Amino acid sequence: MxxxxxxxxxxxxxxxxxxxxxxxxxxxxxxxxGKPKPVNVLLVLDVSGSMAWTVDKCNDSYPYTRCYPRGAEQSRLEVMKDALNDFINELPSNVKIGILTYSSFENIDLLHEVKSLNEGSHKADLLNSIKGLEADGGTLAAGAIYEAARYFRGEYGNYDSPIELDSNCGSASNIVFLTDGQPNSLKSKRWRYYRSINSMLDGNGTSCAANDDGKDCTEKLATFMSETEQVSSVSDSIVKTHTIAFADDLTSKDFLKNVAQNGKGLYNEANDRGKLVEAFKNSIKSDIEQSMLVTPSVxxxxxxxxxxxxxxxxxxxxxxxxxxxxxxxxxxxxxxxxxxxxxxxxxxxxxxxxxxxxxxxxxxxxxxxxxxxxxxxxxxxxxxxxxxxxxxxxxxxxxxxxxxxxxxxxxxxxxxxxxxxxxxxxxxxxxxxxxxxxxxxxxxxxxxxxxxxxxxxxxxxxxxxxxxxxxxxxxxxxxxxxxxxxxxxxxxxxxxxxxxxxxxxxxxxxxxxxxxxxxxxxxxxxxxxxxxxxxxxxxxxxxxxxxxxxxxxxxxxxxxxxxxxxxxxxxxxxxxxxxxxxxxxxxxxxxxxxxxxxxxxxxxxxxxxxxxxxxxxxxxxxxxxxxxxxxxxxxxxxxxxxxxxxxxxxxxxxxxxxxxxxxxxxxxxxxxxxxxxxxxxxxxxxxxxxxxxxxxxxxxxxxxxxxxxxxxxxxxxxxxxxxxxxxxxxxxxxxxxxxxxxxxxxxxxxxxxxxxxxxxxxxxxxxxxxxxxxxxxxxxxxxxxxxxxxxxxxxxxxxxxxxxxxxxYNVTEKVSVTDPVTGDSRQRFLSIFEILADDTKNxxxxxxxxxxxxxxxxxxxxxxxxxxxxxxxxxxxxxxxxxxxxxxxxxxxxxxxxxxxxxxxxxxxxxxxxxxxxxxxxxxxxxxxxxxxxxxxxxxxxxxxxxxxxxxxxxxxxxxxxxxxxxxxxxxxxxxxxxxxxxxxx
Incomplete structure (x- = not known):
């Protein structure tokens, strides 16, 4: 042969x-x-009445009321709209992003759930909604953060949590919280939000005060989300909170720094369109880089x-x-x-x-x-x-x-x-x-x-x-x-x-x-x-x-x-x-x-x-x-x-x-x-x-x-x-x-x-x-x-x-054969002659x-x-x-x-x-x-x-x-x- x-x-x-x-x-x-972490970004945006002011000019004697910009100056809301448009258009297509807006008690709305920008018409829908935002009402910061937490936990209405339940890599989940002023509208222990927030915090063995317009509640919610798994069945399901002080005074900035620190996030300041775009980017830059590709192992x-x-x-x-x-x-x-x-x-x-x-x-x-x-x-x-x-x-x-x-x-x-x-x-x-x-x-x-x-x-x-x-x-x-x-x-x-x-x-x-x-x-x-x-x-x-x-x-x-x-x-x-x-x-x-x-x-x-x-x-x-x-x-x-x-x-x-x-x-x-x-x-x-x-x-x-x-x-x-x-x-x-x-x-x-x-x-x-x-x-x-x-x-x-x-012939396993002389059975592999002799598998x-x-x-x-x-x-x-x-x-x-x-x-x-x-x-x-x-x-x-x-x-x-x-x-x-x-x- x-x-x-x-x-x-x-x-x-x-x-x-x-x-x-x-x-x-x-x-x-x-x-x-490696597979990158999914990046979830929920923009929590202030649309209170003061967002109708210009960035640096308005009458402070009348807070929470509409204040129209003078001349060719844009309102804070218009600046935010333009900055968001730039920011979203520059994001990688695999980033998952949603929008929640807030002002007073009755006006906290999840406009868009967190979804990939390349999913259907989601990106276009986001940009259209941003174009239609209007400013009115107060600044219920604690209520907004609470509703954002409910959403990430899968407890917000009929919405599922954006955190992937089957992700072995966990999720990089982020709240980007923007406001142009001090929180207000959380005045009493009798308010529903106060009771609901403390019920959530109770799972972490803490509670918050009711006499500071919700500052303490907001800061402790940020801590709760950054230190506690928000979805029990998923490891690494914490949520970081980043803050952006947009044309804020010193007191507001101190408050937002505390929220970011507690939320394991970043604090940023902005007072114009360019700086606001950079503030949005900086907030999630680290996680966005992780969402590209994991570093090669060798x-x-x-x-x-x-x-x-x-x-x-x-x-x-x-x-x-x-x-x-x-x-x-x-x-x-x-x-x-x-x-x-x-x-x-x-x-x-x-x-x-x-x-x-x-x-x-x-x-x-x-x-x-x-x-x-x-x-x-x-x-x-x-x-x-x-x-x-x-x-x-x-x-x-x-x-x-x-x-x-x-x-x-x-x-x-x-x-x-x-x-x-x-x-x-x-x-x-x-x-x-x-x-x-x-x-x-x-x-x-x-x-x-x-x-x-x-x-x-x-x-x-x-x-x-x-x-x-x-x-x-x-x-x-x-x-x-x-x-x-x-x-x-x-x-x-x-x-x-x-x-x-x-x-x-x-x-x-x-x-x-x-x-x-x-x-x-x-x-x-x-x-x-x-x-x-x-x-x-x-x-x-x-x-x-x-x-x-x-x-x-x-x-x-x-x-x-x-x-x-x-x-x-x-x-x-x-x-x-x-x-x-x-x-x-x-x-x-x-x-x-x-x-x-x-x-x-x-x-x-x-x-x-x-x-x-x-x-x-x-x-x-x-x-x-x-x-x-x-x-x-x-x-x-x-x-x-x-x-x-x-x-x-x-x-x-x-x-x-x-x-x-x-x-x-x-x-x-x-x-x-x-x-x-x-x-x-x-x-x-x-x-x-x-x-x-x-x-x-x-x-x-x-x-x-x-x-x-x-x-x-x-x-x-x-x-x-x-x-x-x-x-x-x-x-x-x-x-x-x-x-x-x-x-x-x-x-x-x-x-x-x-x-x-x-x-x-x-x-x-x-x-x-x-x-x-x-x-x-x-x-x-x-x-x-x-x-x-x-x-x-x-x-x-x-x-x-x-x-x-x-x-x-499937030769993966040995087959049992019987010795014609001794009658003993043993395991062995087939030979080519035996394969060719099988008319059905030769x-x-x-x-x-x-x-x-x-x-x-x-x-x-x-x-x-x-x-x-x-x-x-x-x-x-x-x-x-x-x-x-x-x-x-x-x-x-x-x-x-x-x-x-x-x-x-x-x-x-x-x-x-x-x-x-x-x-x-x-x-x-x-x-x-x-x-x-x-x-x-x-x-x-x-x-x-x-x-x-x-x-x-x-x-x-x-x-x-x-x-x-x-x-x-x-x-x-x-x-x-x-x-x-x-x-x-x-």
């Missing part, structure tokens, strides 16, 4: 490392933040990784609560299977963090600080920053991003036409300047060398005759070309597509994030490289071409193709877009720009597969990619199984030099079953395509694609012998969707293809794990790991029926994962062993709805690709027996990357100790990695002549 398997197809090994409030829309960065969140020879390049980022997240690219080394710094000292701790005193190759003791060392600290001025404004040669002066380039407009940068010249130039300078000031998670203003976060983009290397360039994309929108051969690390140039210049304004302002999904993204997709390596030396020389392709992931619906054959003179070959407006822009006046509109292309998550294909009698260099991710539909965490996507549900083949569309599956694939192939392609294809050559032709013959609807498709490329026509036939192989939300299993990972020759028949083995990559904290879906037997791939035929979960197997556990990274199959990682949001972190960030729990599985039996990890059991375990728990936090194998080679060309890693976590080294013996591979890409000969021999 022989097994063929894809492993590593070049000297480069690239993989991800994961070290470390959301709405219904999801994003995988949610793991870096300083280093994730890195992407590239290994060349014995060098290791780590692409890092640090999550922040603002738009700008700092990133970096650092260089380390491999020695004896371990990661070391430039001094040959181990660089990684047992907790998968950098050693504090470690020094990456381009710096001194940068340790665990993302912003120190690396390329970020070594960037210098002047930088070469290009965009694609006027021609395809990006390196020309016409495309330089600098203040002297008058072709850059305010519109390009997302600025209004009214922006001043100084503002305009400041934004341009932000794009190319390497130093910026930003507030970190601790609120500190710090200066850093600006390098955007490298969230999902994986660095790739291209070796030229005189240097090695590393290419990586960041979420500021730049593709960076970095000289990895330089002793200090040097950025050679950076390119930002003009479609991403519009983000400049928001990034420049660097405002706090209200929620994760409000983050802006740039060139966040994986990079693909094609090198026309004629002499097979791995170096770009002798006029050879090298092309780069990059997508955007959540950054947009574009792919960019660049010719980087001349390292410092990049050219933009083409743009592929799913955004019709981008194509229309070119038609309207940018005829030089080679833009191709691909209808239905969604967010470009799928890394293009670059290779040759037999096409209409010739050989064509193509890029094959999935239709992308339909975030409009799939970001809904409560989406039920079977819901179709409107975009992304296609597979495209493009000319890899011109970008022109050659083929798309929905219209051009020849379906091998009844009906249209388009009818079966219901969901978006966010995952990478697995493509390869099984017959030694040197061209792509088959490719597999998985979608977020739990479906798997195979496509076979057939060059007709009798004509120049190329046919690509296709059919759905598997559909494992269940029902409802629980059964909405999604595939975000690349199909992992291997083959086995069993009893004279070659069977394709397709490994795929399900998991909601866009919402890793989700625990509603029951996920699985699947292995599908594709029994007819070699004959280019398809089974009559689609594989469903019902036709797969299409493969599946493994049921624990609650919340999901597969978010690609699997790897090595010598019969299938390795994959899983992520669970809970484990020791408790409830995923908690306020702190959820680092989660990762596992590494090692099972037989044939039948899912444990295949590598050993566990000593009582009695001295050794049991194989399917998985081990990893130290790695965040979302673990795939399992990868390193075969480092030093400068002398000598092989170092091989090692297996998940991110920065070493799994095995040397002889421990026994599965690396006698590896046999089928490379799912073009093979060299020598490789083809080896394959035929095997």
């Amino acid at each position: 022989m097994i063929f398997k894809k492993l590593i197809f070049s000297a480069l090994i690239v993989f991800l490392i994961a070290i470390v409030t959301y709405k219904s829309k999801a994003d995988d960065t949610e793991i870096y933040f 300083p280093l969140s994730r890195s992407n990784r590239l290994s060349t020879t014995d060098e290791l390049f780590l692409a890092l980022f640090k999550p922040e609560k603002t738009q700008f997240w700092p990133g970096n690219l650092k260089k380390y080394y491999f020695k004896d299977g371990n990661i070391v710094d430039k001094n040959d000292v181990p660089a990684i701790t047992d907790k998968q963090q950098f050693v504090d005193g470690a020094s990456s190759a381009w710096s001194i003791q940068d340790g665990n600080d993302v912003t120190l060392g690396g390329i970020a600290q070594n960037m210098t001025m002047p930088r070469k920053v290009f965009t694609n404004l006027l021609e395809k040669n990006l390196w020309t002066l016409k495309n330089r991003v600098e203040t002297d380039n008058n072709k850059i407009t305010r519109s390009h940068l997302g600025l209004p036409t009214t922006a001043t010249d100084a503002e305009f130039k400041s934004h341009i300078k932000w794009l190319y300047d390497h130093k910026i000031n930003y507030k970190n998670s601790d609120g500190e203003e710090v200066e850093v060398n600006r390098f955007g976060d490298l969230l999902h983009s994986q660095p790739v290397a291209v070796q030229y005759e005189d240097k090695s360039l590393l290419f990586v994309g960041d979420n500021d929108g730049f593709l960076h070309a970095i000289n990895g051969s330089d002793t200090r690390g040097k950025e050679e140039w950076a390119f930002i597509p003009r479609q991403l210049l519009k983000n400049t304004s928001a990034l420049h302002e660097n405002q706090p994030l209200v929620s994760v999904e409000e983050r802006l993204y740039g060139l966040d997709g994986d990079i693909a490289i094609y090198h026309q390596d004629k002499d097979k030396d791995g170096i770009v020389n002798n006029g050879e071409k090298v092309y780069l392709y990059v997508g955007m992931r959540r950054g947009g619906k574009h792919y960019y193709g660049l010719d980087i054959s001349v390292p410092n003179n990049p050219q933009l070959m083409f743009t592929i877009t799913g955004d019709k407006s981008v194509s229309d822009e070119v038609t309207a006046g940018l005829s030089w720009d080679n833009v191709h509109y691909y209808e239905g292309l969604a967010e470009t998550w799928s890394k293009p597969f670059i290779g040759h294909i037999k096409w209409r009698g010739g050989k064509r260099l193509v890029m094959i990619f999935g239709g992308g991710y339909d975030s409009e539909t799939q970001d809904n965490a409560k989406l039920e199984a079977g819901a179709p996507d409107s975009t992304g549900n296609n597979i495209f083949i493009a000319d890899a030099v011109t970008g022109s569309q050659l083929w798309n599956a929905r219209t051009d694939a020849v379906h091998q079953r009844a009906g249209s192939i388009a009818d079966t392609m219901t969901n978006s294809f966010a995952a990478d395509i697995a493509a390869g050559d099984l017959r030694g032709s040197g061209t792509i013959e088959h490719f597999y694609a998985s979608d977020v609807g739990g479906q798997l498709f195979r496509f076979d490329v057939i060059q007709e012998k009798s004509s120049d026509a190329t046919t690509i036939q296709a059919a759905k192989i598997a559909d494992i969707q269940g029902s409802g939300v629980n059964g909405n299993r999604r595939f975000f990972t690349k199909p992992d293809i291997s083959f086995i020759k069993l009893q004279g028949e070659t069977i394709g083995l397709v490994a795929l794990g399900s998991g909601y990559r866009a919402h890793p904290l989700n625990e509603d879906i029951s996920d699985r790991f699947y292995l599908f037997y594709d029994k007819k791939v070699m004959t280019r035929e398809f089974e009559d029926d689609v594989i469903t979960e019902a036709t797969l 299409n493969g197997w599946y493994l049921t994962l624990s609650s919340g556990e999901k597969v978010l990274s690609d699997s790897s199959t090595i010598n019969y062993r299938l390795f994959f990682t899983t992520y669970s949001p809970s484990s020791d972190d408790g409830d995923v709805k908690q306020c702190s960030a959820v680092t989660g729990q990762n596992k590494l599985y090692a099972v037989s690709v044939l039948d899912g039996k444990p295949a590598y990890f050993r566990d000593a059991q009582p009695g001295g027996t050794i049991e194989l375990e399917r998985s081990i728990e990893l130290v790695t936090g965040g979302i673990a990357p795939p399992f990868s194998v390193f075969f480092p080679i030093n400068d002398s060309g000598e092989a170092s100790e091989s090692a297996g890693y998940v991110g920065l976590e070493k799994i095995c080294g040397g002889n421990e990695c026994d599965f690396l013996d006698q590896m046999t591979t089928v490379k799912w890409r073009e093979l060299t002549g020598k490789q083809l000969d080896e394959l035929r021999t095997e």
